[in-house]
Amino acid sequence: MTRPLLSVCVPAYNRSGELAPLLDSMLQQDFGEWECVISEDASPDRVAIRAVAERYMTRHPGRFRYFENEETLGYDGNFRRLVELARGEFVFIMGNDDLVYPGAFRAVAQAIARHPNIGVILRAFAVFEGHPDNIVQVTRYYGEECSFPKGASALLACYRRLVAMSGIVIHRESAHQAATSRWDGTLFYQHWLAGVVLKDRDAVYLPDLLAMFRRGGVPEFGNAAAERGLYTPGVQPPDTDVRMLRSLLEIAQAVGSLHGTDFRNAFQRDYARYMYPTIAHQAGASRSAFWRFYRDLGRLGFDRFLPFHLWFAAVTLLGTRVIDRTITLYRRTVGHTPNFTRAARPPTTLRRGTRSSPN
Numbered sequence: 001m002t003r004p005l006l007s008v009c010v011p012a013y014n015r016s017g018e019l020a021p022l023l024d025s026m027l028q029q030d031f032g033e034w035e036c037v038i039s040e041d042a043s044p045d046r047v048a049i050r051a052v053a054e055r056y057m058t059r060h061p062g063r064f065r066y067f068e069n070e071e072t073l074g075y076d077g078n079f080r081r082l083v084e085l086a087r088g089e090f091v092f093i094m095g096n097d098d099l100v101y102p103g104a105f106r107a108v109a110q111a112i113a114r115h116p117n118i119g120v121i122l123r124a125f126a127v128f129e130g131h132p133d134n135i136v137q138v139t140r141y142y143g144e145e146c147s148f149p150k151g152a153s154a155l156l157a158c159y160r161r162l163v164a165m166s167g168i169v170i171h172r173e174s175a176h177q178a179a180t181s182r183w184d185g186t187l188f189y190q191h192w193l194a195g196v197v198l199k200d201r202d203a204v205y206l207p208d209l210l211a212m213f214r215r216g217g218v219p220e221f222g223n224a225a226a227e228r229g230l231y232t233p234g235v236q237p238p239d240t241d242v243r244m245l246r247s248l249l250e251i252a253q254a255v256g257s258l259h260g261t262d263f264r265n266a267f268q269r270d271y272a273r274y275m276y277p278t279i280a281h282q283a284g285a286s287r288s289a290f291w292r293f294y295r296d297l298g299r300l301g302f303d304r305f306l307p308f309h310l311w312f313a314a315v316t317l318l319g320t321r322v323i324d325r326t327i328t329l330y331r332r333t334v335g336h337t338p339n340f341t342r343a344a345r346p347p348t349t350l351r352r353g354t355r356s357s358p359n
Contacts, residue, residue: 002087003087003088003089004034004035004087004088004089005033005034005088005089005090005109005112006033006034006035006088006089006090006091006092006105006169007035007036007037007085007086007087007088007090007091007092007172008026008034008035008036008037008091008092008093008094008100009037009039009079009082009083009085009086009091009092009093009094010022010036010037010039010094010095010096011039011041011075011078011079011082011095011096012038012039012040012041012043012049012096013040013041013043013045013072013078013220013223014043014045014049014220015045015096015097015217015220016045016051016052017048018096018214019038019049019052019096020052020056021099021132022094022099022100023036023052023056023064025099025100025101025102025212026100026105027060027063028102029100029102029103029104029105029106030102030105030106031105031106031109033105033109034088034105035062035063035064035065035086035087035088036063036064036065037065037082037085037086037087038064038065038066038067038096039068039069039078039081039082040053040066040067040068040069041069041072041073041074041078041224042069042070042073043072043220043223046068050066050068053066054066065085067081069081072223072224072225073184073224073226074184074185074221074223074224074225074226074227075187075189075221075224075227076181076183076184076185076186076188076189076226077181077184077224077226079093079165079189079190080179080180080181083170083172083175083176083179083193084176084179086172089112089171089172089173090108090112090169090170090171090172091169091170091172092105092108092167092168092169092210093165093166093168093169093170094165094166094167094211095165095166095213095217097214097217098166098211098213098214099128099132099211099212099214100167100210100211100212101125101167101208101209101210101212103208104167104208104209104210104211107206107208107210108169108206108210111145111204111206115147115202115204117150117201117202118171118201118202118203118204119150119154119170119171119174119194119197119198119200119201119203120154120158120168120169120170120171120194120197120198120201120204121168121169121170121203121204121205121206121210122141122157122158122161122162122203122204122206123167123168123169123205123206123208123209123210123211124138124139124140124141124206124207124208124209124210125138125139125164125166125167125209125210125211125212125213126138126139126209126211126212126213127139127212127213127214127215128212128213128214128215129215129216132212135212136215137328138209138331139337140207140331140335140336141161141205141336141337141339142207142336142339142346143334143335143336144207145204145205145207146204146205146346146347147202147203147205147346147347148202148203148204148205148346148347149202149347150198150199150200150202150203151198151199151259152259152261152263152266152343153343153344153347154198154202154203155194155195155198155203155255155259155263156263156266156270156341156343156344157203157205157344157346158194158198158203159194159252159255159267159270160267160271160274162190162191163188164213165190166211166212166213167211169210170190170193170194170197171197171201174196174197174200178192178193178196180192182254183247183251184224184226185224185226185227185230186247186248186251187221187227187244187247188244188247188248188251191248191251191252191255192251192254195251195252195254195255195258195263196255196258199258199259205346207336218233218234219231219233219234219236220233220234221233230243236281237282237285238282238285238289238290238292238293238296239296241278241281241282241293242293242297242300245271245278245297245300246300248267248271249264249267249268249300249301252264252267252268266343268300268301268302268304268305269341270341270343270344271302272302272305272307272308273307273340273341274340275297275302275307275308275311275312276311276314276315276323276327278297279293279311279312279315280315280320280323280324283315283319283320290316294312307340
């Protein structure tokens with residue numbers, strides 16, 4: 001394959017024991033026009049990662065390519081490096097501890113064939129605990145496949161939903177042209193790429209599951225020069241979540257300038273309506289730390305929006321267990337998450353979504 005359709009890009013830092021299952025999930029796909037590019041980011045686990053990669057390259061010549069960075073580039077820098085190394089028409093990003101869902105590559109290829117100006121694919125995904133058969137959550141944003149024309153509509157539909165990297169599909173050449181080190185250390189390089197790509201290309205949402213996220217992973221951020229002092233490997237305290245949201249807002253500001261819109265405000269209003277996961281992530285903090293978290297997020301500008309306050313009140317009064325059960329019941333009944341933002345609702349529905357797994 002001189003130019004495969006898909007380059008499956010894997011940023012590798014530690015977790016050598018989980019790399020082989022990921023590569024196996026690629027080999028089990030029923031679509032063959034793909035390559036896998038692994039970029040090891042100078043982690044303590046380099047020797048073991050290299051051994052896994054070399055074993056698969058030997059068994060499957062031409063299918064896997066492996067590279068090592070001389071120094072740790074960090075999340076954003078290694079993401080950019082992978083886009084540079086990719087030879088495919090599209091990059092399909094996968095975390096090195098997650099899995100590709102069966103049939104994902106074919107579903108993406110068919111979507112690309114249906115949409116000649118596609119720039120970003122917004123995916124559905126599953127979360128498993130322990131064994132891949134133990135799926136504990138399925139997230140679908142819309143009930144059916146839908147397309148968002150380039151510009152503000154596509155950007156708002158995608159931006160908040162690109163935080164988790166696995167299964168994100170982006171037009172490679174457009175992403176490569178948008179390359180910059182400006183956002184190194186933010187952990188949100190994919191948001192910048194989507195912002196640039198969606199200026200000229202469309203977004204498509206697929207209800208087909210593309211990725212399976214492994215529950216219980218430990219964050220590795222904080223080892224690169226651009227991340228040092230901002231993040232502590234292995235933990236994610238409240239001030240880290242505040243810093244990450246500040247970065248998302250700064251990128252939104254820059255992206256809005258490219259599109260000629262006040263996208264930062266539009267994104268912030270949208271995020272406030274879906275603030276629950278961010279709040280729930282810190283619900284176990286002490287009462288004083290949780291209150292500071294509420295105050296610090298408010299100072300970012302979220303206190304302008306009523307849903308932000310309502311979510312904090314709900315977590316405080318009801319607890320996350322009750323809210324989680326309510327959300328799960330809604331997803332199982334309706335088939336997708338609720339859509340609170342009118343501007344992010346699909347202008348066109350293209351086909352009834354594939355039900356790859358029970359909700």
